[in-house]
Amino acid sequence: MTLLEQQRFLEGITHIRDVDFLSWQGWEQLMAWVRRQAWRGDFFGGEKIPSRLLYPKSLTQELISYMAA
16 A cells, blocks of 8 residues: 555545644544544553554554554
8 A cells, every 4th residue: 555545545534634644743633533433442452552553654554454454
């Protein structure tokens, strides 16, 4: 999946527009969106945010993998 396809996929599921999800601003908005979801515990694997999700690129990749499964 190209970066543009990733961007479009995330825009489609989150309805967040005009933000680069690989930027820190994008990370903050995407993480806020994830925290509001009912499935956040399954995604995080518990209460704490795993350290691998503390970076924009890894958060987008993990979220896309989780949502596409």
